[in-house]
Amino acid sequence: MPPRKSPNAIAFPAKVIDRSTSAQPIKSTSTTASSSQQPAIRSLQDAQNILINVWNNYVAQTPQRTKLLDAFLAFLAVVGALQFVYCVIAGNYPFNAFLSGFSACVGQFVLTVSLRIQTNPNNKADFESISHERAFADFVFGSMILHFFCVNFIN
Structure with a gap:
């Protein structure tokens, strides 16, 4: 028959801690906290290295x-996000204005x-038959049509 444990004892896989002897310091033999931090730090460093290499x-x-x-695309994304945040915080009273501005972005x-x-x-x-000038002309024409409709939608 195994020895009987005191009612104040807590069983852990590595050792038994007795609460009745709290005057003595308890040494932890488990290193799971430090070993679990190592993979997290390593994966964070790997992610940083990947981002640095991509950049x-x-x-x-x-x-x-x-x-x-790409800089213009980032600007458009920031402006659209700011418009959306403003609509959430301040309200969308002139809804046509918000919808027009957000649609334009x-x-x-x-x-x-x-x-x-x-x-x-x-x-x-993929685009052998389209010159850079033709692509830019299509971009300008599409932008003019887009902004024409957005301005007319505001009222």
Whole structure:
């Protein structure tokens, strides 16, 4: 028959801690906390290294025109997010104005992505018959139509 444990004892897989002898310091032999932090730190460093490599490749290999389009896309995303946050916080009293402004941001984003795809040198095989000038002219024409409808929608 196994020895009987005191009612104040808590059983752990590695040892038994007796609450009745609280005057003595308890040493932990378990290193699960420190060993579980190591993979988390390592995976965080791996993620940072991946992001740094992606950024360095983007800066080194992306043409300046494409970087300019990407900056404009980031600007449009920020403006659209700010409009949405403002609508949530302050309300959407002139709903037509919010809808028109947000639609203009989303539509301009889509048109800019289309221009980026058509002018990207990596996609040259897909768009052989479309010159960069033609793609830009389509972008300007589409932008004019988009903003015409957005301005008319405001009233």
